[in-house]
Structures are given as structure tokens and as C-alpha cells.
Amino acid sequence: MIRKPLLAACVAGLLALTAACGSGDGGGNESGETALTYLVFETPSLDAKFWDASIAAATAQTPGVKINKIVAPSTDRDGYAKQLQQSGQFPDLLQSITPSNFVGAGLLKPYDKTWIDANFLLPSANSLKGEVYIPPTNSQIVPQVYYNKKLFAQAGIAAAPKTWAEFLDACAKLKAKNINPIELGGADPFAASMPLVGIISADILGKNKNWLQDRYADKVKFADQDVVTAVQKYRTLVSSGYFDKGALGVKYADSITRFTSGKSAMYPMGSWFLGSVPKDTADDFGSFPWPTDDGSVVVPFVGGGSMAISAKAKDTALAEKFGQAWSLNPANLKALIETDGAFPMLKGKTLDDYGVTVTQVFKDSYAYVGQDNNKVNAIGWATNDDALPPGLNDAFYAAAQALFSKDDVAGEMKKLDDAWKTAVQ
Amino acid sequence: MRKKHLKAGERGLTLLAALALLLYLVFLVLPLLLSLRSSFTNENPLKATNDFVGFANYTEMASDDALKASLTFTLILAFGVTVAANALGVGFAMLLNRTSLSYRVMRTLAFLPQVLSGVIVGFVWQTILTQNGLLNTALLKVGILDEPYPWLGSPHAALFSIGLVVTWVMSGFTTVVYLAALQSIPLELNDMASLDGVRGTQRFRKITWPMLAPGTTISVTISLITVLKLYDIITVLTGGGPANSTQSTALYIVKLAFTSDRVGYASAVAMLLLAISAVVALVVTGALRRREVSL
Numbered sequence: 017m018i019r020k021p022l023l024a025a026c027v028a029g030l031l032a033l034t035a036a037c038g039s040g041d042g043g044g045n046e047s048g049e050t051a052l053t054y055l056v057f058e059t060p061s062l063d064a065k066f067w068d069a070s071i072a073a074a075t076a077q078t079p080g081v082k083i084n085k086i087v088a089p090s091t092d093r094d095g096y097a098k099q100l101q102q103s104g105q106f107p108d109l110l111q112s113i114t115p116s117n118f119v120g121a122g123l124l125k126p127y128d129k130t131w132i133d134a135n136f137l138l139p140s141a142n143s144l145k146g147e148v149y150i151p152p153t154n155s156q157i158v159p160q161v162y163y164n165k166k167l168f169a170q171a172g173i174a175a176a177p178k179t180w181a182e183f184l185d186a187c188a189k190l191k192a193k194n195i196n197p198i199e200l201g202g203a204d205p206f207a208a209s210m211p212l213v214g215i216i217s218a219d220i221l222g223k224n225k226n227w228l229q230d231r232y233a234d235k236v237k238f239a240d241q242d243v244v245t246a247v248q249k250y251r252t253l254v255s256s257g258y259f260d261k262g263a264l265g266v267k268y269a270d271s272i273t274r275f276t277s278g279k280s281a282m283y284p285m286g287s288w289f290l291g292s293v294p295k296d297t298a299d300d301f302g303s304f305p306w307p308t309d310d311g312s313v314v315v316p317f318v319g320g321g322s323m324a325i326s327a328k329a330k331d332t333a334l335a336e337k338f339g340q341a342w343s344l345n346p347a348n349l350k351a352l353i354e355t356d357g358a359f360p361m362l363k364g365k366t367l368d369d370y371g372v373t374v375t376q377v378f379k380d381s382y383a384y385v386g387q388d389n390n391k392v393n394a395i396g397w398a399t400n401d402d403a404l405p406p407g408l409n410d411a412f413y414a415a416a417q418a419l420f421s422k423d424d425v426a427g428e429m430k431k432l433d434d435a436w437k438t439a440v441q
Numbered sequence: 442m443r444k445k446h447l448k449a450g451e452r453g454l455t456l457l458a459a460l461a462l463l464l465y466l467v468f469l470v471l472p473l474l475l476s477l478r479s480s481f482t483n484e485n486p487l488k489a490t491n492d493f494v495g496f497a498n499y500t501e502m503a504s505d506d507a508l509k510a511s512l513t514f515t516l517i518l519a520f521g522v523t524v525a526a527n528a529l530g531v532g533f534a535m536l537l538n539r540t541s542l543s544y545r546v547m548r549t550l551a552f553l554p555q556v557l558s559g560v561i562v563g564f565v566w567q568t569i570l571t572q573n574g575l576l577n578t579a580l581l582k583v584g585i586l587d588e589p590y591p592w593l594g595s596p597h598a599a600l601f602s603i604g605l606v607v608t609w610v611m612s613g614f615t616t617v618v619y620l621a622a623l624q625s626i627p628l629e630l631n632d633m634a635s636l637d638g639v640r641g642t643q644r645f646r647k648i649t650w651p652m653l654a655p656g657t658t659i660s661v662t663i664s665l666i667t668v669l670k671l672y673d674i675i676t677v678l679t680g681g682g683p684a685n686s687t688q689s690t691a692l693y694i695v696k697l698a699f700t701s702d703r704v705g706y707a708s709a710v711a712m713l714l715l716a717i718s719a720v721v722a723l724v725v726t727g728a729l730r731r732r733e734v735s736l
Contacts, residue, residue, distance in 0.1 A: 098699045102486055117702070121487045203571065203593060205682055264683040265572040265594025274573070406487065407701030418684035421595065439701060 049082040050331045052108035052338065054323070055097060057088040061291050061355035070351070074342035081338050083109075108329035109339060115142070115149035115324055116403040124149045125327040131340060137361045141319025143400050150321040150399060151343040154358035158217075158286040158318050158394040159210045160303045160381055162293075167195050167281040176304040178311040180249065187258040190281045198253065199280035201271025202264035202420065205413030210284040211250050212416045213396055214306035217316035219246035221392035222308060228393065228402040231436070238429040238436070247425050254420055264420055276301075286318075286397070290357030290378045298375035305384065315384050316394035320358060322348075346370050353378075359385045404439075411435035473715075480709035487702045498709035507685060508710060511693040512717070514686070518604055519668040519721075525608040526664050530615025531653065535645075537616065538623045548620065555613030563677025566606045567593075570678070596686035599679050603687055606674060611667065615660045622656025623649070658729035662722055669718045690714050 056067045064087075071083045086107055088096040094114050100106055106123060118124050126147035133139045141152035163176060168186070171193045177183040187197040201207035220243055221227050230236045237243075253259065260266065266274065272292045275283040283289065284306065293301055305313050322343040329335040342348060344362065350370045352358035359382050360370060367374065367382070374382075393402035396412050404412065415428045422428065480498055484491045502508055537548050554562065569575045570592040577589040592602045626649065634644050672691040675681065681688035681696070688696075690710065698707035 095699045098487065098702065102699075102704070117487060121489045123487075202683065203679070205680060208683075260572075262572045262589050262591035262594045265570075265589075265591035267567070267571050270571060270573050407696075407703075410696060410700055414682070414685045417682050420683065422684075438703075 049080055050334055051082045051084055052329060052331070052335055053084045053086055053105075054109040054111070055086045055088060055093060055100070055107040055113075056111045057091050057093045059091060059356075061288075062351070066351050066355075070342060070345065070348045073345050073347060074338055077341040077345075078334065078338045081334050083338070106326055106328065108326050108335050109323045110326070111323045112150070112320065113324055114399050114403055115144050116399070116401075117406055118324070119144060119147075119149065123327055125325045125329070125332050125336070127151060127325070127336060127339070135344060135363055137363055138319060141317075141361070141400065142321055144403075145401065149324045150319075151339065152319040152321045152361055153343050153349065154320045154352055155361050155385055156287045156318045156320055156358065156397075157305075157381065157384060158316050158397045159214050159284040159306060160287060160384075161214070161306060162275070162283045162285065162289060162301055162303050162377070164275070164278060164281050165300050165302055167278060171195060171281070176302060177307050178304070180307050180309050182311075183307040184252070184256075186282075187253070187256065191257060196260050196280040197258040197282060199266075199271050199275040199283040200259050200263040201266050201268035202259075202417065203266055204268035205410070205417060207268040207271060207285070208264065208420070209396065209413045209416035210286075211253065212247065212412070212419075213316065213394055214284050215246050215249050216243065216395045217392055218306045218308050218314040219249075221316070221395060222312070222314035222390055225392055228395070228398075228404075232440070238432040239426060244426050244429055247419070247429060250416075250419055251423060251425055255423075259420075264417055286357075287359065287381055288357045290375070290381060291355045292357075293375055293377055295375065298377060301375075301377045303377055303381045313384075313387075313389045315389050315391045316397075317385075317391040318394050318397045319361070319400065321399075357381075361385075405436065407439045408432070408435055476708045476711055479705050480712050482705040484705035484708070485702050486704060491705075494705070498706045499713075501706065502709065502713060507688070507693060508690070508713075510685065511688045511690045514600065514688065515669060515671070515690045517600070518607065518671070518689070519665050521604050522607045522611055522668045523661055523664040525604070526611035526615045527657070527660055529608065529612040530619045530660060531650075533612065533616040534619035534623050535649075538620060548616070551616045552613045554610045555617075557610070559610075559671075559673030560677055562606065562610055563674045566602075566674075567678055570602050570606075593679050594683060596683060599683065599687045603675060603678060606678065607668060607671065610674070611664050615664060618656045618660040619653060622653045626652045654729070654733040658726060658733060661729060662726050665725060666718055666722055669714065669721065 054071065056062075058064055058067070067085060067087075071085060075081055075083055086100075090096070093110065093112060094117050097107065097110055097113055097118070101118075101121075101123065115124055126149055129139075129148065132148045132151060136152045138152055138155070139148070141155065142148055142150045167190065168176075171186070171189040173186045173189055177186045190197040198211070200211070223242075224230065224236075227236060231238075260280070271283070272289065274280055276292065276294055276297075305315055308314055323339050325332060325335045325339055346362075346365075346369065349358070349360045349362065350372050353360055353367070353370060353372045353374065357378065360367070367379070393400065395402075396404055396409050398404075411432055415432055418428055419425065481493055481495060482491050483494045483497075533551050537544050537551060557565075567574070571577075572589045572591060572594065574592070576592065577586065580586040581589065591598055593599050630648055630652070631644070634640075634648050639647060670691050671689050672695065675687055675689050675692055679687045681692050691714065694707050694711050694714065697703045697710060
């Protein structure tokens, strides 16, 4: 029989143990500062040094704040934020998450719209039901097609393809010269989906910008004939042997080195690839928008940005001030431009204002942002009202990988519709 | 004085037992009960829903193709790895059942994969098995392959590759179990067998293998359970790809809970995996125990 004092001692010990395992941030410290947790993620470009420096700079402009950095174990910060939320540790500030995943549960606080309107070129780029949860500090094109000018010349291709027919012709010429036409880092699901993002964004969203809203309203489906016809183009690329046979075994990081070292002629990827273009051979590379049937330019566009604020942050006003300071710091944008290929979207500034050194291929790609062209929300990447429902990205990636070896385009599109139905239930 | 000392010892033991029981209840039984409760709800923390839905999650499983695919993959992997790792374990144990220093060093090396974290194992093997990995580089160099083979890039090859890696890890454990079992075989038995002229494979079949029966029960059961809940190695090696073809049920549960936010349904699938693991463990242990008795 367990005596009560013993049981009480056990419970006390357990509580002490639990307390010791907890985060232990009390929300303030001896100097009267308010401690806020900030979820970031690290990549080779955005390393610990970058985050520490950017936090220090924004902290200096936000009196009374102390930032406790939390690093996501992978680049899937949405998944990690959800884990933290379910264990009662939702961070006060969250870098580059998808707000639509969290707004439904009232977890995020929108930014002051006057401040957003005053500071950004496209204030509504990240707008979700009229509110902005992530300041639209920068943007990306997802994907563009990057190409190797030397390999194109070797295959006798005079100019970057504009139409789908020209694109297929270029692929055929490259293959005839024993050059792998298209690089694909297919082992990483997001990278595997790049051609599909390009095709659907260009052929479907390019013709109907509201397609995703229509999908939410059940007016259109992935299994509709126009989508199936478009996705069939991907199968054409696969069955014609325009990707490496083992492309689904190539890691994303390896795909970059393979392309930049001249093992493949073209590389569909988000504009963050521009940060990986080798400076010494940068002039060998060019870019063009994903080709359409008629050659019209469609730019799959994504408003990127800085951090979201937890609606339950210890001090939401202070958190917003920190977020504003971080978002407007030109040094942060400089790093994002140079290493992550981000296109800056702050009002009243040119590239020169950031003191950046960028390649010609960066400048050519950035030009599409300023041009009056058909910009659409890149499917699977938008963080605004056109964001996919939770879990759909995974289904989309799986379809991209499945279609690499399966011919059943209609069947895979139906699976996406089924996944959509489950996700929005 | 002695009586008082004993009483203090008893108190200490009771305290430890109570603490262990409490930890067990709080960290195992309670989460299990909470998960069971959740499996009857539509819990979705990001939609703020948590209503009782009866057996809806359990009935949904019947039409969930992704779940069926993950279970098929998991069961094939579990049985394949269990057979391979146990066969290797017996083989290595027979080879390493010597007392000299070099054999002791080799035993340590054989156990090494088992002490590595699954994440590290995954990263190590990823550098070997990717398209530009060490294996393809070596095979291309010696002319065995004309072009890189997609070890992780096609569904069948990825299943085989994961099986290979997990077998490598598990064989460390099985080797140690079978070594211990081998060392418990009375020397007299082997001596008598030698006198009777029983040697080689006949001695293995008639003496060694039957005497390894208790070790087989432990090794097979633990191998099966370990692979049925496998998550880390697969996550690092393939992330469940290509096209979810290597998505284990454990990985599917995590994706349901933290990507699709369907915590209630994920709990129901977790309950199913628990039930399958329990049934498999009971059946296999029962069968192997009966074999021990009949031997």
C-alpha cells in the first residue's frame, strides 16, 4: 500500500521534473524586458549568423524586447509550429509560415494595415480575407526556367523558348546532343513538383486567375479536362526522356550542383535558386517564364515576407513593433536578395539602395516583377487566399512524383480532388 | 538496528516503485487514453473542432487508400527485415562466437549500427544511396552500371533500400541476442554431438538452432515491433516518397496530425497500428513460445 506522504512526494517530484523540462521563459527578465519567442528556420543561405544579426538589429530598434530564438528542425516551419501549438508552446513570432493554416484557430494577429499600405509595393500580396498577417517584404517567382546558355548553343538553340512547342523542340535538340534537357531534384517532394507548378500556374491559372477560389467553391476540379490536358504535358516530358531517368532519387541540393555544373540544360525552380548561381559563371545562365501554348507571359508569383505575430503573444504590440523593425531593415533584405534570390518589395527603393551585388540573371528575373504582365498566384506556394488547404501540398507533391512513373493523369488528378474534399471538411 | 535499516530500504523501494508507477501512468497510460478518446473525435486544433464523432474515424479507415498503402508497406518491411535481420544475426553470432580480443572488437562493431540514432543512420545512408551517392559512383567506376541507379527514386528500389538499411541496423541487435543465446548452450551438448559424429550443418540443425529458440522469440518479436513503428530512418531517407510509396504507417500518422491537422483521425490510425502491433506480437510470441516448449 502506498502511503499518502510518499504519493505526495512522488507527485511533487514529478511536477518539479515537468517544470524543469518546460520552456521556463517567464515572459520577462530582471531588466524589465519582455521575452518573446521567435520561430526561425535555417538554410545554407539563411544561417544562424543571419538570424542572430537580424534579431540583434531589430531588437536594437525595439526597446523592451528580448528575443528567444527557436530554430525549426527542418524547413517545414508550418509543421513545427503546429507541433509547438499542440504542446502549448506556440511561438510569439513565426518566420515565413503559411498564415491560412493558423488563422482559422485565431492564432495570428494581423498587422496594422496603414503601416502595410505605407511601406510595401504590393500591400495585398499576402492578404488573407482582407487582413495581412505577414508583411510582404519580398516576392518570388515560382517557378522560372533557368537555362545554361553554353549548352543551348551547343545544341543549336538560338533563343530561350517562349511557346510550349519551342520548349519541346529545345528539349529534343538537347537530348539529341546527349545533354540532359531538364534537371529535377525529385527526391525532395517540393522540388519534384516544380514542373507541375509551372504547368498548372501557366495553363490553368494563367487563363483563370480565380481558379483556386473556384476550386474552393467547387466550381472547378483537378479532374476537369483542361487540367488533365495541361498535366499531360508533364507526362510528355517524362515519357520523352527529357528528365534524367533517376530524377526522383536526386536530392534538391544535388540538383542545384548538377545544373550549375553543366550536367543539365534547364532547371525549373523558384527564384530563390538565383542565390545559388555561381558568381564566376553567372553570365552562362539565363531565365525565362514557364512557356505557354501561345507564348504569352504568365508569371507564377508569390508574395513572401517576414514574420507573423501570435494573437496570444505576451505583448502583441511589442511583437508587432519588432516585426515592423525586422521587416524594414535593409540589411535583412540585402541578405535575402543576395543569398535567397528574393525580390525586394519595399516602397521607394531600388536594388541599388540595398547595396547588393547581384548577377545579370537576377536582374533579368527581377524585371518580370516590375513589368505589367499576367501575374498569378503560384499554385501550392501562395500564402494568401489562394493558399491550398492543409495537407494538399503533400498530395500535390505525391501526384508529381507518381506521374513520373504512372500514365494515369486523370486518376492522379482525381486523387487530388479527393484529398481536397477531405482537407476542407 | 538491522530491522530499522531494512525498513528504510523497504521505504526506498516503495518510493521508487511508486515513482515508476506514476511515470508509467502519466507518460504512457494517460497519453494512450487521451489518444483513444481523441480517436472518437474530429479534433483539429487549427479549425478549433473537437466534437465526438463516434466510430466515424474508424469507418473512414476502410476507404482510406493511403492508409492501406502505408500498412502494406509497413507489413512487408516488418516481415522482410525481421527475416533478413534474424538470419544475419544468427550468421554473425555463429561467426563471432569466439573469445579472442579481435572477435570481441568485431562484436562491438557488429552492434554499432544499433546504438546510432535513426536520424544519423538515415543521413549516412542517404549519402550512399542518392543518385550521386557513393554506391552509384563506385558501381559506375568499376563498370557494373552504365548510368546511376535510382536506389531511392523508384518505389520498388526504395522499398529494397530502406529494407537494407533497417536490416543493417537491426542485425546489430539480433547478433547480440543470438550471441547470448549461443553462449548459454551447454558445452557438453556440443561435445556429445562431436562424439556421436554430428558435425556442420547437421549439428546446427539438430542442436544449435533448437537451442537458440528463446533468443529467436525475443529477437523476432522485438524486430517486428521496432519496424512496425518505424519513422525516423524513413523520414530522413525518402520522406515517404517517391509518391508516398515508402510512407510507413507511423509517418502517415505524423503527417495526418501535423500536416493535415486531423488529430482525431491520426489518433484512430495510431490505435489501429497499436492493435496490429499487439496482435502481431501476441501471435508471433505465442507461436515461438510453443516452439520453445515443443523443442
